[in-house]
Amino acid sequence: MIPAQFDYARPGSLAEAVQALAGGGDDAKVIAGGQSLLPLLRLRLAYPSLLVDIGGLDSLRCVRNDGDALVIGAMTTHYSLTRDPLIRDHCGLITAAAATVADPAVRHRGTIGGSLAHGDPAGDLPAVMAALDATLLVTGPGGEREIAAADFFVDYLTNSLAPGEILTAIRVPKLGPGWGYRYEKFQPTAQAWAIVGVAALVRRENGHVAQARIGLTNMGTVPVRAHAAEAAAAGAAASREALAAAAEHADEGSAPPSDLRASAEYRRHLARVLTGRALAGAAGIG
Ligand SMILES: Cc1cc2nc3c(=O)[nH]c(=O)nc-3n(C[C@H](O)[C@H](O)[C@H](O)COP(=O)(O)OP(=O)(O)OC[C@H]3O[C@@H](n4cnc5c(N)ncnc54)[C@H](O)[C@@H]3O)c2cc1C
Numbered sequence: 001m002i003p004a005q006f007d008y009a010r011p012g013s014l015a016e017a018v019q020a021l022a023g024g025g026d027d028a029k030v031i032a033g034g035q036s037l038l039p040l041l042r043l044r045l046a047y048p049s050l051l052v053d054i055g056g057l058d059s060l061r062c063v064r065n066d067g068d069a070l071v072i073g074a075m076t077t078h079y080s081l082t083r084d085p086l087i088r089d090h091c092g093l094i095t096a097a098a099a100t101v102a103d104p105a106v107r108h109r110g111t112i113g114g115s116l117a118h119g120d121p122a123g124d125l126p127a128v129m130a131a132l133d134a135t136l137l138v139t140g141p142g143g144e145r146e147i148a149a150a151d152f153f154v155d156y157l158t159n160s161l162a163p164g165e166i167l168t169a170i171r172v173p174k175l176g177p178g179w180g181y182r183y184e185k186f187q188p189t190a191q192a193w194a195i196v197g198v199a200a201l202v203r204r205e206n207g208h209v210a211q212a213r214i215g216l217t218n219m220g221t222v223p224v225r226a227h228a229a230e231a232a233a234a235g236a237a238a239s240r241e242a243l244a245a246a247a248e249h250a251d252e253g254s255a256p257p258s259d260l261r262a263s264a265e266y267r268r269h270l271a272r273v274l275t276g277r278a279l280a281g282a283a284g285i286g
Contacts, residue, residue: 022164024050074113131215140165182281200278247276
């Protein structure tokens with residue numbers, strides 16, 4: 001299908017982009033890599049009056065050190081996430097998860113900012129950002145502000161950006177010594193969306209799990225932190241049996257959808273199994 005008519009702006013600076021977006025009213029939308037938005041336009045599920053193309057804002061394509069964190073520009077593509085040495089060395093969970101997103105063509109155009117702003121609970125990066133306790137940096141008509149990943153995702157395809165605000169970057173705490181990670185994704189075919197995904201981080205100390213953080217993909221309308229499984233894993237022996245027992249709590253507090261691909265009950269089962277594998281992998285025993 002052919003999209004409905006829209007106006008198009010390609011600003012040369014962030015300030016111009018914010019001005020164009022704010023001036024476009026409620027129906028104006030940002031377009032980044034277009035990998036989620038263009039299909040919606042073609043199906044006429046979205047029909048913005050104005051598209052503000054931020055593809056020319058090179059300042060949003062960056063990965064830089066910021067003390068004990070990394071700052072990743074919103075226009076950084078999935079492909080760049082998989083190749084960046086700073087991300088690999090300090091936040092390897094992102095490298096691992098980004099490599100599972102779609103196919104090379106989508107990874108070369110799709111961006112981390114678009115993936116998070118789109119807020120699809122089946123997307124891989126939202127749960128990863130929840131597990132990493134990332135902070136989202138946004139700029140709008142009222143200036144700059146920061147939003148914790150836990151507060152950014154509000155509902156299905158709905159985020160907490162105010163009208164006219166643009167997501168500019170994501171600040172991710174570096175994983176220090178002792179931390180391991182694993183992203184487990186169950187998908188029907190290669191290069192497909194997750195039926196369920198699990199992002200796990202484990203800090204080991206003296207053969208035990210000192211701390212665990214777990215984000216679940218596609219187990220609700222927003223990415224879910226598996227707090228009960230995290231609490232059960234903390235202090236447990238770093239053994240397959242102990243971590244599998246902790247993973248039995250993975251689906252607590254989630255509300256997975258039932259759809260043509262999987263029932264809610266099957267997703268709950270997958271969440272428990274994949275969490276066991278992800279925790280073991282993150283603890284270095286899987
Ligand atoms: C065939 C196919 C398979 C896919 N498989 C997967 C998969 O397995 N896993 C996965 O995670 N994703 C998958 N995706 C989605 C892909 O990751 C997209 O790249 C991503 O969801 C959107 O990024 P984008 O830059 O293309 O955003 P766009 O499509 O340009 O924008 C998406 C939404 O975010 C908003 N937006 C974009 N950037 C900003 C910003 N900086 N500030 C404010 N709002 C912004 C737009 O207004 C729009 O509403 C798939 C896509 C396709 C086409």
